[in-house]
Amino acid sequence: MDILIENASQIVTCRTRGRKFKAGKHQSEIGLLKDASVYIESGRIKWLGKKLPSSLKKKNVKKIDVTGKTVLPGLIDSHTHLVFAGSRADEYSMRINGSTYEEIAKAGGGIISTVKAVRKASKEELKNLAKKRIQSSIGFGVTTIEAKSGYGLNTVSEIKMLEVINELNREMPIDVYSTFLGAHAFPKDKTHDEYIDELLFEMIPLIAQKELAVFIDAFCEKNYFSVSDTKKIFEQGIRFGLVPKLHTNQFYSIGGIQAAISCGAVSVDHLEVMKPSDIKALENSGTIANVLPTVSYFLDIPYAPARKMIEKNIPVGLATDFNPGSAMSENIQLVMSMAVQMLKMNIEETINAVTINAAAALGVSHNIGSIETGKQGDLAIFDTPNYKDILYHFGINQLFCTVKKGKVIHKA
Ligand code: NIG
Ligand code: FE
Numbered sequence: 001m002d003i004l005i006e007n008a009s010q011i012v013t014c015r016t017r018g019r020k021f022k023a024g025k026h027q028s029e030i031g032l033l034k035d036a037s038v039y040i041e042s043g044r045i046k047w048l049g050k051k052l053p054s055s056l057k058k059k060n061v062k063k064i065d066v067t068g069k070t071v072l073p074g075l076i077d078s079h080t081h082l083v084f085a086g087s088r089a090d091e092y093s094m095r096i097n098g099s100t101y102e103e104i105a106k107a108g109g110g111i112i113s114t115v116k117a118v119r120k121a122s123k124e125e126l127k128n129l130a131k132k133r134i135q136s137s138i139g140f141g142v143t144t145i146e147a148k149s150g151y152g153l154n155t156v157s158e159i160k161m162l163e164v165i166n167e168l169n170r171e172m173p174i175d176v177y178s179t180f181l182g183a184h185a186f187p188k189d190k191t192h193d194e195y196i197d198e199l200l201f202e203m204i205p206l207i208a209q210k211e212l213a214v215f216i217d218a219f220c221e222k223n224y225f226s227v228s229d230t231k232k233i234f235e236q237g238i239r240f241g242l243v244p245k246l247h248t249n250q251f252y253s254i255g256g257i258q259a260a261i262s263c264g265a266v267s268v269d270h271l272e273v274m275k276p277s278d279i280k281a282l283e284n285s286g287t288i289a290n291v292l293p294t295v296s297y298f299l300d301i302p303y304a305p306a307r308k309m310i311e312k313n314i315p316v317g318l319a320t321d322f323n324p325g326s327a328m329s330e331n332i333q334l335v336m337s338m339a340v341q342m343l344k345m346n347i348e349e350t351i352n353a354v355t356i357n358a359a360a361a362l363g364v365s366h367n368i369g370s371i372e373t374g375k376q377g378d379l380a381i382f383d384t385p386n387y388k389d390i391l392y393h394f395g396i397n398q399l400f401c402t403v404k405k406g407k408v409i410h411k412a
Contacts, residue, residue: 001060003377003406004052006037007067009385011048014073014355014370021288021360024313028348031370032387038071040377043405048371064408069400070387072351073371074143074378075332076358079245079269079290081181081323082133082147083126083164086117088324101299101326102223102251111151111185114324118151118161126164127171133322134172137330138410141380141399144359144368146177146319148217150184153195155202158182162212173409177362179245180207183218183225183233196229200236208240215266215362216242220256227255234263243363249273250295261285267317267361271304272296279305282314288361289314291353292321293338299326306343316345317361318353337394347391377406 015031016022022029039047039056047056091109095101104110118126130147137145147165152158162178169176182199186192207213216237220230234244244263248256250270257278260268268282269290282289291304306316318335321327332354339350359369368376382390383400390398402410 001062002058003040003062003064003403004037005040005064005066005071005379005381005403007065008036008038008071009068010034010070010387011036011038011371012070012072012351012387013048013372014352015372016356016365016370020365021315021357022352023315024310027310027316027352027357028346030348030351030387038371038379040406043377045371045373045375045377047373066381066400068385070382070384070390071371072141072380072382072387073355073369074402074404075141075354075380076144076362076369077137077142077320077322077332078146078267078317078358078361079292079319079321080145080147080330081150081321082145082330083130083149083161084114084118084151084324085121085126085129086114086324088113091325092328110325112188114151115153115185115187119157123160123164126161127167130164130168131172133330134168134174134176137332138174138402139399140330140332140397141402142174142332143378143380143402143404144175144177144362146179146215146362148179148181150181150217153182153185153187155198155206158203159206159210159212162207166212173404173407177215178213179215179217180204180213180237180242181217181219183229185219185224196232199233204236204240204242208242213242215245217245217247219247220254220259221248221250222252222254227259230256230259231263234259238263245269245361249278253278257281261287266363269319269321270295272302274305279309279312279314282309283312288317288357290317290319290361291339291343292319292327293342294327294329294335295321296342297338298328303342306339306345310345310349315357315360316349316353317357318350319358319361333390333397337391340391347388350391351387377403379403383412
């Protein structure tokens, strides 16, 4: 059935004017409509404006009155590791008592500790845990999410994770984009070269053959995957039809950004540690700088220089990086609050960063990320008359409902 969302106090359209993403001063443009309505037909936005055209005054329409409320494009979480088992609460406690993330990883905890739990877990267990987390994301207004493998670190377990992600995409009411992150850490039972060979010649071809991933990612970092490892992995991924995205510059600047750009990556993610040459490389690259402020908060590490990047005309996205080690929260609204307070992004830049620029970080900004005719009918509706309240009144969830392809999939 068609759906008419009527009498919104504000509609934040994030309209693109034909752009793939918003950068520089355009990142502050949100295309605000006041006292307006949106009409969604067969899951797509058919019309938006003040006075419904008579051609759309049909009988068989579900009407939702949103007087006093604000409509945003559905929020997009373009970087998560939401499929995992086990808990790292004890490691968190150790960190609070003074150990660092890197020390814990060196001592055999960290990513490897989640790998142990994921290898033991059945697909059903992993899926049920992940479903609850996706449901929680939907409750914050998320209508599209990305999920990575990377806690298997062998062919069988990486495939298991990717199969779970693909089943989640089919079974959950939102779109779940699948990313292969076999290059997340080195497993303890293989040499460097053995594991790189397994990634290149077993995993990537099999994943492509089974069509289990859209993106390929790697953790390009000191003590993890070098720039040369990353390039090999990306080049092989590209040969098999995967699109690169990269974890880089979290702890050190080792050239990951330049490698990612040279491979045509849609996004580079983290960016807490940036040299001037890294920022320079991103200028005019068309690659989204995907910033993850909850990681900085949770690990107590520097925040990415988002303000500086916006000033240099680099499109900035924001995501949760939801994972059991460095950001144990699916709350994208918290990410938005931190962007404003800690990254000094303005409210409009922040909203564009979790809508249109997040869509661009998944290569789908032609289809989602803004409220424009022809685009998918994905909305996050907030119970407040002014979009600024979403950031101003912080620490609570003002979501009224989440709409996916013209269907209400969550009501507060
Ligand atoms: O994006 N940095 C690498 N990977 C994750 C953390 C994964 C973990 O600690 O389990 C991240 O922060
Ligand atoms: Fe991550």
